[in-house]
Amino acid sequence: MNAAFLEKSVQESIDFQSNVLKGIKTMLDLPREEIKSDLLEKDEVFSIGKMRLYHYKPVKTSAKPVKVPVMVTYALVNRQYMMDIQPDRSVIKSFLESGLDVYIIDWGYPTAEDRYMTMDDHINWYMDECVNFISKSTGHKKINLLGVCQGGTFSTIYTALHQDKVNALVTMVTPVDFSPSDALLFAWSKNMDADAMVDAYGVIPGEVMNVSYLMLKPFSLTLGKYIDLASDKKIEDPEYLSNFLRMEKWIFDSPGQAGATIRQFINDLYKDNKLMKGELELGGKKVNLKNITCPLFAICAEYDHLVPLSSSKPLMDAVGSSDKSFTSFPVGHIGMYVSSRSQKEIAPQIGRWLVEKSK
Amino acid sequence: MSDYGMGDLFKKSFEIQQNMTKAWLNAVNPPAAGSSGEKTAADDPLAAMNKMYQGIYETWQKQFLDNPWMKLTPWSYNLFNSENPVQDMFNKMMNSGKGLADLSAIWQQLVGKDPFTTRDEILKFIEDNKADFERLSMDFINPFIPESMRPLISNAMDLVKQYESSGKGFVKPWLELGPKNAEDFKKLAEGDTSAYGGLYKNLNQAYQESFGKLFSAAGLGLTREQNETVMSQFDAFFKMIISLTELMSLVTEVSRENMVTVIETYGQLVAEGKQPQTLKEFYDIWVKINENSFVKVFGTPQFSRIFCDFAKKSCEFKIYVDKVLEQTLGWVPFPKNSDMASLYKTVYDLRKSDYRSSKELDEIREELASLRTAVAQLNNSKKGDK
Incomplete structure (x- = not known):
């Protein structure tokens, strides 16, 4: 046994332990308020069941106020405060600084009583009532919709069914064509027995969803992330650590999934691809994407391991809109909101587009 | 602080x-002469x-x-x-x-x-x-494993070892079911672990044709229904374990192959004089090879089938566990899951009905308002005529 190697190995181990302990000390000193997200001021203006509609208060900005409001719809599978994760990484703040009048849906945390909530309920009831409320309170017959991931799928379906209420549609990392199998979730969903899961759980626990997300990058998201953190001198930096903890909190803050909704989402969309085929039915009506005629802006992430480009881009050819734009950025699914590029390029570009379409 | x-x-x-x-x-010294040689x-x-x-x-x-x-x-x-x-x-x-x-x-x-x-x-x-x-x-x-499932996983791993060590005594009845099983077992005995996939598929089939029938058989007597549910629970449990074992054996096989790749890569680096100097550098090699490999395996139809089959069998087991619990606690005076599910359905239907009624009322109000406006305009025009 080489003595130099032995000493070096022991020192490396001690350095690792020392770093972990420095991290503990920093964490012990972090007040809870430091780890909070969703800090932009907003008012709860409407609610049904556990769903809350919030209206963000305007921020100080030199931009001219945009009158046509925008309603942001996030996915059911995660929490919407990702878009306002921290003050210097807030897509919502960037929208407000563009002069936009922003509303956001908070789906809440489903419990056992919500197991029978369907996609029709989420879209034609909750979303529609929110749109009606915003229209009535702002006096605008049509509003802008911005949908994120599954929320984008919902917004797309809503627009196809209620085009008369939508001024413009923005979709971010939104799956519409579920036929590709080049992303793991898409590949697994083809074989997943959603009926068995829903019959067993009613409302599928968030922890179950988390396992499948962790498996998308099995080493990076389990061991790797924490080893890298513990090996980094930045672990002593309270700001760095609080940013890390905020992301951690969001990643594992997965709501349960209402059984009837996820059953239909997996069976009708992931397995049968009914949306692209024009066979999806909600509330007794067929969803025809050609009915979407408003301006459309679709944004995708080029390194998206959850929603591949091959799933998002087909929306462009499926809609009836003549005014439509597609763009992609070299970021991942989450990087779309938290990367520095999202603050400098993505959010401002969306803001400018919405301002232009709201004139 | x-x-x-x-x-x-x-x-x-x-x-x-x-x-x-x-x-x-x-103080490093070689082992003394006559010692056991243990380090x-x-x-x-x-x-x-x-x-x-x-x-x-x-x-x-x-x-x-x-x-x-x-x-x-x-x-x-x-x-x-x-x-x-x-x-x-x-x-x-x-x-x-x-x-x-x-x-x-x-x-x-x-x-x-x-x-x-x-x-x-x-x-x-x-x-x-x-x-x-x-x-x-x-x-x-x-x-990846919820806390409550970890004993189950270690039981499944022990089961894999039992398959290896109990040999003829366990496998003999299954060998008699067909030459396919013997061939897979022979491959295993020679160290060819790729035979696990085929073996578990055949074991599953053998189970279905033997013990599976026992657990799925109709019962007799006053407690027939309860007994059948308990037997179905056993059946679901064993099917889940078989499925889990297949999943774990695939993961283990991939891990093993990845470790071979890691060691081969390490050997190449040593030959080039570029071997990792610290544990972190070795870890970086290990994690990169494993991550790339597992993501590739996870995307295969084989893994998708096995993983989703395990998920399904786990859910089916849970359904029977819940049923057995409900039957066992049938006499206690508090509501059970099925009672609550029925209640929630009623509440949901009532909420929907209330929502539809509200919408209809709103539409009626709008029509009434339009009618009033029309009537008022008519009256005004009549007054104007006069």
């Missing part, structure tokens, strides 16, 4: 470790240190995380209060540190030695250090 002397305590711990290392370096801490200080670090992480988990008293002390509030993400994150860091310590145990076996020249040598090395590799595999797998 004061660290209540923790900083001093751990500083002393580091000094002790460094002093111990120096003492070992000064002592002096012979293999790094292995001894590694065992100590592995012990530290395991002790931490047992004595601190599971200890309710730790939640009461003020300085530990941030660390041990489960409502605080700090506690969860710290737990994950410690678990990852354990994984790193276990990887270190393997790396130390490679350092300073000539690289392996053949695949057989690598396979023998893996076999000789089987316990370390299994520990490392579990470090990786554990984060």
Whole structure:
């Protein structure tokens, strides 16, 4: 046994332990308020069941106020405060600084009583009532919709069914064509027995969803992330650590999934691809994407391991809109909101587009 | 916030470790003539240190995380209060540190030695250090498994070992079901673990045709229904275990192949004089090879089928467990899951009905308002005519 190697190995181990302990000390000193997200001021203006509609208060900005409001719809599978994760990484703040009048849906945390909530309920009831409320309170017959991931799928379906209420549609990392199998979730969903899961759980626990997300990058998201953190001198930096903890909190803050909704989402969309085929039915009506005629802006992430480009881009050819734009950025699914590029390029570009379409 | 002397305590711990290392370096001696040849801490200080670090992480988990008293002390509030993400994150860091310590145990076996020249040598090395590799595999797998399922997983792993060690006594009845099983078992006996996939598929089929029928059989008597549900629960349990074992064997096989690749890569780097100088560098190689490999395997139809089959069997087992519980507790005067599900359905239907009625009322009000406006305009125009 080489003595130099032995000493070096022991020192490396001690350095690792020392770093972990420095991290503990920093964490012990972090007040809870430091780890909070969703800090932009907003008012709860409407609610049904556990769903809350919030209206963000305007921020100080030199931009001219945009009158046509925008309603942001996030996915059911995660929490919407990702878009306002921290003050210097807030897509919502960037929208407000563009002069936009922003509303956001908070789906809440489903419990056992919500197991029978369907996609029709989420879209034609909750979303529609929110749109009606915003229209009535702002006096605008049509509003802008911005949908994120599954929320984008919902917004797309809503627009196809209620085009008369939508001024413009923005979709971010939104799956519409579920036929590709080049992303793991898409590949697994083809074989997943959603009926068995829903019959067993009613409302599928968030922890179950988390396992499948962790498996998308099995080493990076389990061991790797924490080893890298513990090996980094930045672990002593309270700001760095609080940013890390905020992301951690969001990643594992997965709501349960209402059984009837996820059953239909997996069976009708992931397995049968009914949306692209024009066979999806909600509330007794067929969803025809050609009915979407408003301006459309679709944004995708080029390194998206959850929603591949091959799933998002087909929306462009499926809609009836003549005014439509597609763009992609070299970021991942989450990087779309938290990367520095999202603050400098993505959010401002969306803001400018919405301002232009709201004139 | 004061660290209540923790900083001093751990500083002393580091000094002790460094002093111990120096003492070992000064005292290293080969084993005495006539001794058992078993390595002592002096012979293999790094292995001894590694065992100590592995012990530290395991002790931490047992004595601190599971200890309710730790939640009461003020300085530990941030660390041990489960409502605080700090506690969860710290737990994950410690678990990852354990994984790193276990990887270190393997790396130390490679350092300073000539690289392996053949695949057989690598396979023998893996076999000789089987316990370390299994520990490392579990470090990786554990984060995915809910706490309550971990005993189930270790039971399934034990079952795999039983298949290997109980040999003819267990396999004999299944061998009689067809030559296919004998061929797979023969491959296994020769060390060809790729036969696991086929073996478990055939075992599943053999189970269905034998014990599966027993558990699915119709019952007799007054408690027929309860007995049938209990038997169905057993049936679902065994099907889940078989499916889980197939999943675990696939993961284990991939892990093993990845380790062969890691060791081959390490050997190439040694030959080029570019071998990793630190554990972190070795870890970076190990994690990159494993991540790329597992993501590729996870995307295969085979994995998708096995994984989704396990998910389905787990859910079916849960359904029967819930049914058995409900039947057992049928006499207690509080509502059960099925009662609540029925109630929730009623509430949901009522909410929908209320919503539809509200919409209809709104539409009627709008029509009434339009009618009133029309009537008022008509009256005004009539007055105007007069």
